[in-house]
Amino acid sequence: MSSSARSDEGGMGVGLLGLGVVGTAVAKAIVERHRSEDPSVPLNVVAAVVRDTSRKRDVDLDPSVISTNLDTVVANPDVDIVVELMGGVDPAFDYITKALEAGQHVVTANKEVMAKRGSELLATAAENNVHLFYEASVAGGIPIIGPLMNDLTANKIQSLRGIINGTTNFILTKMAHEGADFDDVLSEAQSLGYAEADPTADVDGFDALYKISVLARLAYHTEVPVDVIHREGIREVHAKDFRYASELGYTIKLLAVAQANGESGLLSRVHPALIPLDVPMASVNGVLNAVEVEGDLVGPLWFQGPGAGPNPTASAVMGDVIRIAKGAPSNGSSSSAPKPFPIASMDDHVCQYYIRLTASDRPGVLANVARVLGDADISINSVLQKDTDIENGHADLVIMTHPARESNMQSAVSSIKELDSVLRLDSLLRVETYGDRA
Amino acid sequence: MSSSARSDEGGMGVGLLGLGVVGTAVAKAIVERHRSEDPSVPLNVVAAVVRDTSRKRDVDLDPSVISTNLDTVVANPDVDIVVELMGGVDPAFDYITKALEAGQHVVTANKEVMAKRGSELLATAAENNVHLFYEASVAGGIPIIGPLMNDLTANKIQSLRGIINGTTNFILTKMAHEGADFDDVLSEAQSLGYAEADPTADVDGFDALYKISVLARLAYHTEVPVDVIHREGIREVHAKDFRYASELGYTIKLLAVAQANGESGLLSRVHPALIPLDVPMASVNGVLNAVEVEGDLVGPLWFQGPGAGPNPTASAVMGDVIRIAKGAPSNGSSSSAPKPFPIASMDDHVCQYYIRLTASDRPGVLANVARVLGDADISINSVLQKDTDIENGHADLVIMTHPARESNMQSAVSSIKELDSVLRLDSLLRVETYGDRA
Known part of the structure; x- marks a missing residue:
């Protein structure tokens, strides 16, 4: 001691x-x-x-x-x-x-x-x-490092999924509830003090990336360098996407995920994702944070609370200070032998995708897009045609795919952008997979 | 060491x-x-x-x-x-x-x-x-003792509220979703192995009482003897109550609560309660457990997960075993000086009440009931008259009160039972107070 x-x-x-x-x-x-x-x-x-x-x-x-x-x-x-x-x-x-x-x-x-x-x-x-x-x-006042370091040590962690950036969650929640666009809500968040004058760290996903890197190292006993973590921010999420996502039964959140897969290894990723409206993550609103931990013994656990703020942060700092003052055991042995864990490639990630295109409003457009997707081994789950602009002769085409491999989707997207009938690819968003929707 | x-x-x-x-x-x-x-x-x-x-x-x-x-x-x-x-x-x-x-x-x-x-x-x-x-x-695999013992030590805990008995939550969830009555769902729970042949410990609230006693001692650094904890089980909750509660915007859960109030002290209670449908506790279904901890620094935290089962319980046991094996610090000093905390009386508890009566279907009945309530300083928030039985000349009268003191309500209830026009007092349920419904 x-x-x-x-x-x-x-x-x-x-x-x-x-x-x-x-x-x-x-x-x-x-x-x-x-x-x-x-x-x-x-x-x-x-x-x-x-x-x-x-x-x-x-x-x-x-x-x-x-x-x-x-x-x-x-x-x-x-x-x-x-x-x-x-x-x-x-x-x-x-x-x-x-x-x-x-x-x-x-x-x-x-x-x-x-x-x-x-x-x-x-x-x-x-x-x-x-x-x-x-x-x-990580996650302000929510005890999450402590449980991973102490309470859950007997578990193999299967996944960590969280909303761990309050600024972007505030912005996305406002966009979802008010139909507002990103730039307007960002200005409001800045005037309220929820976003910095330079919002890059938050809105481009760096803050969430740092936090998931910290959690992943602890949960998987392995180094997860920040540059192997897939990162996308929320600047490209539009008011329209919330509207269409909602029609399809989803909302949009900036998720940070670290997920172990026996075959491909550990994949860490930060990106906006469509979340089914009936899972708890869809109801984490405003500046709240939430982390879902899935352990092989304990099953799914859910931690939620204030993710920032002076007092919640002080609560976490003081928990650590008092832990030390009470004589926490030496950490020498436990941190001496981190086990290597293979790092998976984002290319191998499989999920459903939400694609929003501005396309010519004429016959055959969907057939062309479907053919390109099919060539990449991607099948379509559902299609919405929306906001037809008769004057200019184009419309929004919203496509929900069946589960597809990331690399296939990226190559399909390149080809879709080349199609004459496609004016613009507005959004490409991943749908988060929830196996068991209780 | x-x-x-x-x-x-x-x-x-x-x-x-x-x-x-x-x-x-x-x-x-x-x-x-x-x-x-x-x-x-x-x-x-x-x-x-x-x-x-x-x-x-x-x-x-x-x-x-x-x-x-x-x-x-x-x-x-x-x-x-x-x-x-x-x-x-x-x-x-x-x-x-x-x-x-x-x-x-x-x-x-x-x-x-x-x-x-x-x-x-x-x-x-x-x-x-x-x-x-x-x-x-407590709460199976959910880390809750650990956070209270370590991570949240800098906080004064203001309240602990939880669903910490999986058996009763399974039964109440079934009753809510299927409109079934208690006895039928209990039989089903017994055949599924979710309830014991003698279900007393669960359905009469003893299990939840033991758990909230353990949590309260830890959170408030004081002894909370089991016989000072108010306890009611779920045998008196009827299918009808779920129906009417739902019309009023509530569901019904067996809550275990320990709440500190500067003036009256620490009140611990286990009873079925009406929960507003728009708070997270209302969505904790089946055998899930959840605990909401409010600390003065950290604010409201939410812990949710599997409340029972061999592997979740083993996860918690192993967390403690490994904590000891790693050399947890001596607990001598911290447990040597529990501070006395005054224990509040259930009589002083204040909340809204849900009352269901079988009353004669004739003019003046509500006036009589309202007068008795008014004499006890209790005012009525809303009234439903339901399921009129024309043949027998009676009907269900469902009354939601404004916040009232428990002792006042108990004396009012005694008087209501004496009224000629009241055939039966079927249910008296407390409505859990949520200050901030985000």
């Missing part, structure tokens, strides 16, 4: 890298609540590193604790637990590494550094016999 | 008290899977105590391991972890106590002994510096 023992005087020291809204919530949890209520695990905020010490903060911290000096936290022997809330890889990776090498435990909410450099950091933690915990990096 | 260290030869020894369907699934998980796949935490089934050694079992265990001799498990120094799967208080309490006193860790799936004698057993574990873990005792 030496690495996690409490010092005799005043309990364990916590140092914060960052004192924004989440850092402030963490500091409040320690100062205003934890110190008085759980005296068995005393914690103290020893230091907080900020960019601007003059900024007013909503927590009762001694001003001497707050500084711009990194050395008050990283490698400061009075700091037993470093809480990293800076985000990004650079310089967070260096600071976390230095802290771990100095024998400090680290708790982080930083999905990007855990996705891109997590294996190195976890190895550094193991070498130095200290903890690196990261519950807050 | 002495109490949880692994022996040098062959890893930790596991002894099973019980080798029925769950015990067999646990043994299989260790023998067929764990031993080969996670060599960092070696486990061995050293002994299994059964009633009948001649019974054929679906697991590859050396026959010499199986016996009727309790001493091969309890207080056997080769057994580091005792897995208790007998159920009931007697003799399980004595065996668990003896094991803990002998320095053995104990993992149990026994909700009854944890509800009735859990505090004593946890104190014995702390005194002997060993673990007593019980994830499998």
Whole structure:
């Protein structure tokens, strides 16, 4: 227990890298609540590193604790637990590494550094016999890392599927309910503070990709580099697609999935997907997050809750901090032998597809498209013709296919775009497969 | 780490008290899977105590391991972890106590002994510096004890609400979907093996009561004796009630609730309740379990999954076994100082009520009932008159009240039963309050 023992005087020291809204919530949890209520695990905020010490903060911290000096936290022997809330890889990776090498435990909410450099950091933690915990990096306050790391360890995980980006779920939910288009809802989300001025990380799927990478490594005991994860954002989802999807019995969500298949290996993917309206994932709305975990022993589990926000994130950070303060067991042995797991190719993914075309409104168009699909071994499940524009002589053609292989679909799509009668391929969306719709 | 260290030869020894369907699934998980796949935490089934050694079992265990001799498990120094799967208080309490006193860790799936004698057993574990873990005792494979014990420790829990008895949920779901009556569905559940020949523990709410008692103690750090928990079963719920509830926008579920209120304290209750159709709890069907946890930092969390069955239960048991094998920290300090929490009285509970009467079909009946309710300070939200029986001159009167205090309602109900025009009070059901219906 030496690495996690409490010092005799005043309990364990916590140092914060960052004192924004989440850092402030963490500091409040320690100062205003934890110190008085759980005296068995005393914690103290020893230091907080900020960019601007003059900024007013909503927590009762001694001003001497707050500084711009990194050395008050990283490698400061009075700091037993470093809480990293800076985000990004650079310089967070260096600071976390230095802290771990100095024998400090680290708790982080930083999905990007855990996705891109997590294996190195976890190895550094193991070498130095200290903890690196990261519950807050995925799905905000929902306990999902903890259950995968502890409660579900006897299971072979068969799949992880989740809505783990609140910003895009807010946008897609608005689009679904209000028939609004992406750009308008994005502006609204930005004005409400749900989306950043530069929304790339969220709307292009990077945030969800980092999170599924973190979950997949943990669940499958293998490295899942971010560049092997298929990623598509939601910019190409249109109001029309929600309308047609709904007629077909679906809604559209940005899903992050890691799925193991005995033959092809582990496939991780982030993309908008048609979700049958009668499965729970279809009802996860607004900024909520949800993760569905399927284990071979336990079966399907469902975790849902607030995926972001200062207090939910502080709840997750504090869970990890208290876990360390109580003396979590050394992680040396369990992280020493990650088993290799083959990584599957997106080309081999099989699902139904939703295709929306703008086509000439004349006989034979559907026959041409069906022929191209048939040549690629893809059969059609249903077709809608919609929004006929008599003046310009074209119409929307919405095709739902039977299950098809991704590579076949991609080559069919190239050929469809070449057809004279097809003005535009507007949307190509995957339909998520649910085996058992209770 | 002495109490949880692994022996040098062959890893930790596991002894099973019980080798029925769950015990067999646990043994299989260790023998067929764990031993080969996670060599960092070696486990061995050293002994299994059964009633009948001649019974054929679906697991590859050396026959010499199986016996009727309790001493091969309890207080056997080769057994580091005792897995208790007998159920009931007697003799399980004595065996668990003896094991803990002998320095053995104990993992149990026994909700009854944890509800009735859990505090004593946890104190014995702390005194002997060993673990007593019980994830499998509540909600089968769903990680709920683990999150409350570890991930959510920074939160003040505001409420726990769940469907945590699969048998009654199967019955109520069938009643809701098929319009069937209780006795018929119970017979079907018994023939399917979802209900026991003596269904008392499930249908009268004892099983749910034990489970909410266990959860409440953990969430509120206080003892919640089973006899202070309000308990009603589902025998008095009729097919008609589902029909009328549905017209009013509700379904009916057996809820187990523990809710803290700053003024009145902690109220725990198990009873059938009307659930608004648009909240997730209304869609938890069949043998599924779900628990909603509201924490002051994290907000509302939702956990759902299989609430029973050999493999889900084995998943939970194995999570605890592996947690111990990895060297979970001593629980001495955290369990040493449970804070007292005032226990609220059911009399002070406030909610809407659903009342179904068989009344004379003549003018003035509703006025009489309304007057009695009004005298008890209860106002009426809506009234349905249904199923008029012209021949016998009576009809169903279904009344939905505004929120009322339980004690007021009970006294009103006594008076209503005295009314000449009321032939029978058929149902009195509480409506569960949901503040925020997203």
